[in-house]
Amino acid sequence: MTSETTKKESNKGEKQIITKTKEFAIKLQKLSKPAFEFFCVLLPILIDWGHKLQALWNKLDDSIVKSIIGFAFCFFGGFYPTLFAGVQAAEQGGRAIVFESMNELSIEATRIIEESKKDDKHNSDLKKLSNQEFMKRKTLFVLQKMNPEKVNTALRNIYTVWLAVISVLVVQFARTIQMANSIAEFLSRPVDRFMTPVITAAIPDEYKQWTPVIMSWTCKTIGMSLAWTVTSIQAAFASSMQGGLMLSRSAIEALRKRNIRLGGLIKDNDRDTNFDEYAAYFLAAIGFLFQMKCGLNPPFPLNIILFPFKIGEWSLRYGMMKASGGSY
DSSP states (O other): OOHHHHHHHHHHHHHHHHHHHHHHHHHHHHHHHHHHHHHHHHHHHHHHHHHHHHHHHHOOOHHHHHHHHHHHHHHHTTTTTHHHHHHHHHHTHHHHHHHHHHHHOOOOOHHHHHHHHHHHHGGGGGGGGGGHHHHHHHHHHHHSSSSSHHHHHHHHHHHHHHHHHHHHHHTTTHHHHHHHHHHHHHHHIIIIIIIIHHHOOOOOOGGGGGGHHHHHHHHHHHHHHHHHHHHHHHHHHHHHHHHHHHHHHHHHHHHHTTTOTTTTTTTSSGGGGGGHHHHHHHHHHHHHHHHHHHHTSOOHHHHHHTHHHHHHHHHHHHHHHHHHTTTO
């Protein structure tokens, strides 16, 4: 009797999951059409902003560029250690190729969006189509207008650089990966002994087979979090010193070019003064303390503005852990 009741409850739970999945799929399908239209409006704006920022960056003086890079390393190096290391690796392994490929993709995307707008004007019956028919039509339209050779070449170049960067990061962060695996392995025994029996007794019988998997991933998550926290602190300390020195020297050079001497503190020759070193120590201390006070996470509203960098950071970490041969 008990087994039959359990089976009925299990079937009921499966039906509820299937029903909720279908409802979610229907809601998602309703959002597909407005999401596509929003994407067509947003993407050209982002591409235009990107081109303007690139043009502005190319116009900047070399000392100003180094000051900006130094500031980023000094105050944000511990927030995104893998991303900063990846950018440095890409500098040697194909950053220019990535920018060129992304530019090709942006040109292709802009051209297709313009063609789509023309298609919308000449076909007034598009508004009458259902969401499913609309997305099917637009998907086929994109495939017809796309230049497959250009897109394939650009994606291949980006993926090649990605693999090169991941390979460098795996070697660079090998200790972090080993630390994460060691912590997870160390935690697995006490967790299996003390936590697993409690969790097993608390969940229904039909879901008990998930207990070892959940406990394993819990240990791995804790190990990865602790290992990367230690690595982020080390990166914050090192990058604050590196960035502070770069920022002080490049800022002094920028002021010297503009004949700003700060009451005689800035000399014609750096060897005649220690002002750049004192400034570097001060900036490094402020940068490191700022990162520690923020808990190695950018404060509001910087966390929203820098959210794309967070995605890049976690993408590189995931790719590195997978490439290392770990079980993450």
